[in-house]
Amino acid sequence: MIEFDHVTRTYGPKTAVSDLSLAIPRGELFALLGPNGAGKTTTIKMLVGLLQPSRGAVRVSGFDLVKDPRNAHLHIGYVPDEPCLYDKLTGREFLWFIADMFGMPRHLATERIAAEIEHFELGEFADDLSESYSLGMKQRLVFAASLLHAPDVLVLDEPMVGLDPRSVRIVKDLLAARTREGMTVFMSTHTLAMAEEMADRVGIMVRGRLRFLGTVAELREQMAIETTSLEQLYLELTSPQSGRQPGE
């Protein structure tokens, strides 16, 4: 579903992402972890087509994000860290705009908009202008919009920011259900507990390079630490003082 093929992205003299090769199959929930400035956001921006790689290629469902961005976007749903909505559209109008943009048939769009409004409990304020929404309400609406066209790949950048515990639960259940149905989820997060709870595999980026890729159990095994949490493993791996590599 998702393929990074020797991807490098530079910002002037600085290399934000260095020779990243990564393939995430259908139905997997992948969590990308790393400290600030590690290259997570750059990776996500390349995955959704906002940035072009300096070298290498990014493909979603077989479509290259640089050569064929429109077809690739048909298969992607994206929830950014800062939700962007039209202030002067209601939540429902925004959902219709997204559905129309993805060319969804009328009857299907009607059905799915109603379903997502119910799923994310948006009904109470779906007909209010979104300028009056709180951050959590906006985030729920963006989640609903990103899932309308049943994307093959859902890209999430810090998805839980601004969500209340109930909404967090809704999102977690939804991610679990959708991945079972075959959707691939690529998530960047600082919430290690969520990654530990939900991710099939985690990737830990440090200074533009993928320092670890595998399951949390594999990480424990490779770092020869039996009982510690992902948080402790993460801190051990990303500490500036620690040059330790998994397996050492």
Add this chain to the structure above:
Amino acid sequence: MSSRTTASPASAAPPHSLAAACSRLLPVDAESGLFFRLRARIAWALCTTMLSTARLRLSLVVLLSAMFWGSLYGIFVEAFTFLEALHAEVISLLFNAFFSSLMVMLVFSTGILLYGGMYCSPESRLLMTLPAREEAIFSHKFQEAVWFSSWGFILLGSPMLVAYGVVRGSPWTYFALLLPFMMSFVVIPATVGGICCMAMVAWLPKLRLHALSITLGAACVGAIWLAWSTLSSVRADSMSAAWFEQTFSRLAITEQKLFPSWWLSSGLLEAARPGATAHEAWAAFTEALKFLALLVANGMLLQLLAGWLARRAYRLGFSQLAAEVPARRRRRSGWFDEMLVNGGSAASRPLRLLLVKDIRLFRRDISQWSQFLIFFGLLGLYFWNVRSFNYNNAYASMIGFLNLAVVGLILSTFTTRFVFPMISLEGRRFWILGLLPVHRDHIVWSKFLFAFLGGVLPCCGLVLLSDVMLGLPRRTILVHEICCVVLCMGLSGIAVGLGARMPDLREVSPSKISSGFGGTLSLVLSSLFIMAVVVVAALPSHLFLATHALGPSTIRGVLSWLGTGQGLVASLAVVVALGAVATALPMWLGLRAFRRLEP
């Protein structure tokens, strides 16, 4: 460890893909229709919101625009009547000069607006992650940019062109063709601006800023040179036929047949020509249509070119720009800041610290001080040139007071735009200020001091320049300076006081805060205050001059007394009292409200 996984690479979309079943790429017309519906919905929501929540602002905008349009129409009718009688041949030059300068401005303004809209807005980030065509996004943002960049042209150009048609006795077809001509003309420079913007962002990322700065600088130098050379030739023989010929010969450069501005002016002049016979009228009309067709064809060709460029360059440019690392900007505390912080009593130190914070924010925000510099710089240029005209005493005095009013009005736009939102913007940082051992009054007073001190020096300097250039007597200069100080105090009081009385703590955009009800009220009250001060101060001076010019017997009673020195002192006392009320009342209301504020 190798970062490559053992999982097999993803292949093309599986046949059972949900996305494949639910979605498809839109055809071009459906995509255009979708963006059209989006704009229509947003415009409708904006109108209904304004009608329900901002009636005062809307009424003021409509009323002032109508007044502005009507005044311009009257002035242009007079001007065209004069030109038609004396210098009919210069109208073509006048149109060419006007439209060509407008063309240059539209290229720059649309380019700059598109840069912000296409590359820096959250909306463009959203659209770039959707399966929309690049040229459709360009077209969507282009229409928005054209609207914002050309409404001034419609407001300024329409009274001029309607007045010309009325004076010339043009047929109805001229008036019917005005809008198509203006719209088709605007598209050409606006598209050129868009093309330049996309090409520069995509292929000149490093040189973009330098290239833009050099081009803008060259355009400014050229415009200033043209204005200077034209104005410097103005002497006592101004407004004569020879002066007109000399002045317009300098503008002949604008009459280039390859300029769209020439096509527009020629087309309009043909359309406006009243034919003596039906055959002549038909010939003029068809000639005008040819120029319109030329404009439309070129506009469409440029749109095709821009669409092609958007497909090739938009995503590339967007990516290039997103990859730019903002330069680290280190700022050190200047001697002025240090002096202000350390020079004074310990009791007033919190006030001074808050003042220094606002000065630093202003100094580091280019959008604030650049506008301040541009407007006051242009005023300074105008005042420097008022000496070129020869006035008698009455005119010089009147112009001096009008200049004072202009300085006040410019300052009032700044106090409304930048000072009024200051308290509201503190709302987001209220937790910092709220936890400091600072009395809330200090926060409000620091804003007042910032506005007053920031306004009084440039304003008094400009008024002094204007008066010296007009050759006004010292007594009048002193009166103007006192009025200027009073205006600065009152305008600062109104903006800060009302800003504290009616804060909008949820809004983060200063422009939205200032365009709300409180900002509009602040602007209206500021304008009324300026009018009151200038009228009260100007009355004794003009009565004094009238008494001297017409003789003491013509003006009697109170009016006669007002024209004396005592009358002048009395009027100044009223001005100071007006200033005290305009400062104290809003500040009192603001301080009281701010003390009780619960963010």
